Amino acid sequence: MGAWKVAPALAAGCTAILKPSELASVTCLELADVCREVGLPPGVLNILTGFGTEAGAPLASHPHVDKVAFTGSSATGSKIMASAAQMIKPVSMELGGKSPIIVFEDVDLDKAAEWTLFGCFWTNGQICSATSRLLVHESIASEFLDRLVKWTKKIKISDPFEEGCRLGPVVSGGQYEKVLEFIATAKSEGATILSGGDCPKHLTTGFFVEPTIITDVTTSMQIWREEVFGPVLCVKTFGTEDEAIELANDTHYGLGAAVISNDLERCDRVTKAFRAGVVWINCSQPCFCQAPWGGIKRSGFGRELGEWGLENYLSVKQVTQYITDEPWGWYQSPAKL
Ligand SMILES: NC(=O)c1ccc[n+]([C@@H]2O[C@H](COP(=O)([O-])OP(=O)(O)OC[C@H]3O[C@@H](n4cnc5c(N)ncnc54)[C@H](O)[C@@H]3O)[C@@H](O)[C@H]2O)c1
Numbered sequence: 001m002g003a004w005k006v007a008p009a010l011a012a013g014c015t016a017i018l019k020p021s022e023l024a025s026v027t028c029l030e031l032a033d034v035c036r037e038v039g040l041p042p043g044v045l046n047i048l049t050g051f052g053t054e055a056g057a058p059l060a061s062h063p064h065v066d067k068v069a070f071t072g073s074s075a076t077g078s079k080i081m082a083s084a085a086q087m088i089k090p091v092s093m094e095l096g097g098k099s100p101i102i103v104f105e106d107v108d109l110d111k112a113a114e115w116t117l118f119g120c121f122w123t124n125g126q127i128c129s130a131t132s133r134l135l136v137h138e139s140i141a142s143e144f145l146d147r148l149v150k151w152t153k154k155i156k157i158s159d160p161f162e163e164g165c166r167l168g169p170v171v172s173g174g175q176y177e178k179v180l181e182f183i184a185t186a187k188s189e190g191a192t193i194l195s196g197g198d199c200p201k202h203l204t205t206g207f208f209v210e211p212t213i214i215t216d217v218t219t220s221m222q223i224w225r226e227e228v229f230g231p232v233l234c235v236k237t238f239g240t241e242d243e244a245i246e247l248a249n250d251t252h253y254g255l256g257a258a259v260i261s262n263d264l265e266r267c268d269r270v271t272k273a274f275r276a277g278v279v280w281i282n283c284s285q286p287c288f289c290q291a292p293w294g295g296i297k298r299s300g301f302g303r304e305l306g307e308w309g310l311e312n313y314l315s316v317k318q319v320t321q322y323i324t325d326e327p328w329g330w331y332q333s334p335a336k337l
């Protein structure tokens with residue numbers, strides 16, 4: 001995510017300070033090494049590691065920082081906006097999400113199952129655009145859920161360095177506890193844990209959470225409304241296209257959304273109706289560096305990647321040059337008195 005900001009900032013002619021997450025600083029320090037190796041002059045890219053309150057907050061409010069481009073949670077984004085506002089400093093915000101995936105009744109069940117799992121469990125569910133709310137047509141729900149569980153059981157959960165690993169640990173002990181707490185709350189609110197819900201039995205160390213599927217969810221439950229940032233999929237059924245769209249848009253967030261159907265006209269209608277910045281048709285998560293990335297509502301504003309990403313670091317300057325020899329003539333010239 002650091003490169004999504006650093007590359008366009010440097011291409012636009014800015015110098016940049018990259019403040020990585022305190023949980024993932026080393027990759028950004030490696031990026032700095034690569035930049036040094038390819039001859040980027042000293043001082044052009046600077047990496048400032050540290051905690052949010054000690055390193056991030058002072059940076060966001062510093063009078064010599066002209067712009068803040070932030071990726072993180074909506075709660076932190078809101079704090080950064082408040083401090084940047086004191087300096088009338090422009091910001092762009094790539095924040096959290098609770099994205100829907102709608103599966104219609106005309107799909108190939110196995111293909112749809114694989115995209116549904118990939119959309120939510122890829123990178124262990126730690127992806128802002130994870131399609132973590134499944135809306136499945138009621139006529140195929142039972143068979144589709146059966147199929148999902150079968151596919152889920154085949155996911156290899158292991159040390160990410162092991163060949164064939166498809167689900168690794170979440171980023172920290174804190175995040176691990178948070179994900180299990182979400183699952184426990186869902187259970188206590190009356191939802192059913194259809195699959196997973198715990199740490200895998202074969203892994204005794206590491207912050208592993210089983211890929212988890214939760215059904216019997218209502219729209220007021222925490223698991224439906226809040227971002228988990230872990231491998232947890234919650235499921236609701238729908239009867240009509242309108243109902244599916246209403247449920248999909250029933251969120252404060254607006255980052256991603258996916259529709260799976262063999263009817264491309266329907267996909268087009270649903271794409272237009274989604275209140276989200278990034279839409280996938282018959283897939284979920286593929287991401288291209290030429291295409292604009294960003295959300296609406298509490299998922300943030302501004303776009304990264306492609307030409308839109310460059311715009312984030314540019315400011316248009318209007319220049320007017322007076323080119324005739326004639327005087328302006330608005331005031332009476334003293335020479336004519
Ligand atoms: N929209 C997107 O493109 C996108 C991409 C990736 C992640 N995300 C979101 O990021 C979140 C997960 O990342 P996280 O756990 O690192 O988020 P986070 O908000 O906890 O932390 C993000 C960064 O903000 C810093 N920070 C914390 N408090 C701060 C403060 N008061 N002032 C300035 N900086 C502060 C942290 O040190 C960290 O570097 C999820 O909500 C996810 O959806 C969004």
Ligand SMILES: NCCCC=O
Pocket residue numbers: 126127128129285287
């Ligand atoms: N593939 C893009 C992911 C961005 C957010 O986590």
